[in-house]
Amino acid sequence: MRTNPTGRQLRLGAELRKLRERAGLTATEAGQLLGGKQALISNIEAGRAGVSAERVRTLARHYDCSDKPLVEAIVGMIGDRKRGWWEQYRELLPSQLLDLAELEHHAQEVRDATTARIPGLLQTREYALEIFRQAVTELSPPEIEHRLSFRMKRQAVLYGENPTPYEAIVHEAALRMKVGGPTVAREQLQYLLDMSEREHITLRTITFDVGAYPGSGQSIYYARGPVPQLDTVHLDQSHGIAFLDAEAQLHKYRTLIDRIEAVALSPGKTRDLIHHVMREL
Structure with missing residues (x-):
């Protein structure tokens, strides 16, 4: 669990939250789609937990997001664990x-x-x-x-x-x-x-x-x-x-x-x- 997420990690979570809210789902309802993992949804959206490309695409399907370029761009925001010079x-x-x-x-x-x-x-x-x-x-x-x-x-x-x-x-x-x-x-x-x-x-x-x-x-x-x-x-x-x-x-x-x-x-x-x-x- 991250204690100090970077700006990019926070933005990734924020974009997933936007998709969920456009779908009219609460974090609890979205968590149920992942087997009752409401806490995981909250942590991902807050940038505290990492998320895989597969899970991003799964969430996008649950949220009825048909904008494939946007979904793939969000997938592209997932870090590769390499620390930047900053x-x-x-x-x-x-x-x-x-x-x-x-x-x-x-x-x-x-x-x-x-x-x-x-x-x-x-x-x-x-x-x-x-x-x-x-x-x-x-x-x-x-x-x-x-x-x-x-x-x-x-x-x-x-x-x-x-x-x-x-x-x-x-x-x-x-x-x-x-x-x-x-x-x-x-x-x-x-x-x-x-x-x-x-x-x-x-x-x-x-x-x-x-x-x-x-x-x-x-x-x-x-x-x-x-x-x-x-x-x-x-x-x-x-x-x-x-x-x-x-x-x-x-x-x-x-x-x-x-x-x-x-x-x-x-x-x-x-x-x-x-x-x-x-x-x-």
């Missing part, structure tokens, strides 16, 4: 940060819209270091180092043989903030230019001229799953990280980030703007 930070960082790394590792695509900062996946080490130094809750030197190394390792999803497709929409304000001073800021902008040349990375900018736009003032991180129902929204808020996966929430933020993209510059014009900002530093 597990080495289990006692060092908040568990929600580990859940974010796990989410990124499995995402089919990531879309990231930010206003006041360069997205974490595109930050240089020096830029990220300054961000952590300015955290509202002061971090100790060891805590800063742990968070810094963790952020740099997260960026591995943008490298390798099968990098994750990534779209970043960054407001002009973030480009012009001299985080860490002119030298650090210039190196950060050059890094953005370099990364924007990669085939799987799309970088867009929203200029000051746009004025107010849908979702202005908030950052949105949208991770696409193997099927739309398994997408996830990550919001980094002052009181902590939030993960959203309700159907209405996913539709809302999917629409919102589409509307944000619609008012952003093209990748080519974005690079022109970055060059212009660099010349002004």
Whole structure:
């Protein structure tokens, strides 16, 4: 029995609970379909107990779920017992940060819209270091180092043989903030230019001229799953990280980030703007 299920394990259980509730069954009734194992249903849905692919398919049949792509996508969420690199930070960082790394590792695509900062996946080490130094809750030197190394390792999803497709929409304000001073800021902008040349990375900018736009003032991180129902929204808020996966929430933020993209510059014009900002530093 698990005492600290990961975000992915919790999501697997939550998706099975959604299927059960759509079928109009209680946990007790679902347990009876498995021979009176109501406690097992509750533990699986809470992420405390593992579940086999065969049992997921059995439950889907009991729940009259005919959406085979969804069922197989849920089956694909079953772990293989291999610990991800993020597990080495289990006692060092908040568990929600580990859940974010796990989410990124499995995402089919990531879309990231930010206003006041360069997205974490595109930050240089020096830029990220300054961000952590300015955290509202002061971090100790060891805590800063742990968070810094963790952020740099997260960026591995943008490298390798099968990098994750990534779209970043960054407001002009973030480009012009001299985080860490002119030298650090210039190196950060050059890094953005370099990364924007990669085939799987799309970088867009929203200029000051746009004025107010849908979702202005908030950052949105949208991770696409193997099927739309398994997408996830990550919001980094002052009181902590939030993960959203309700159907209405996913539709809302999917629409919102589409509307944000619609008012952003093209990748080519974005690079022109970055060059212009660099010349002004």
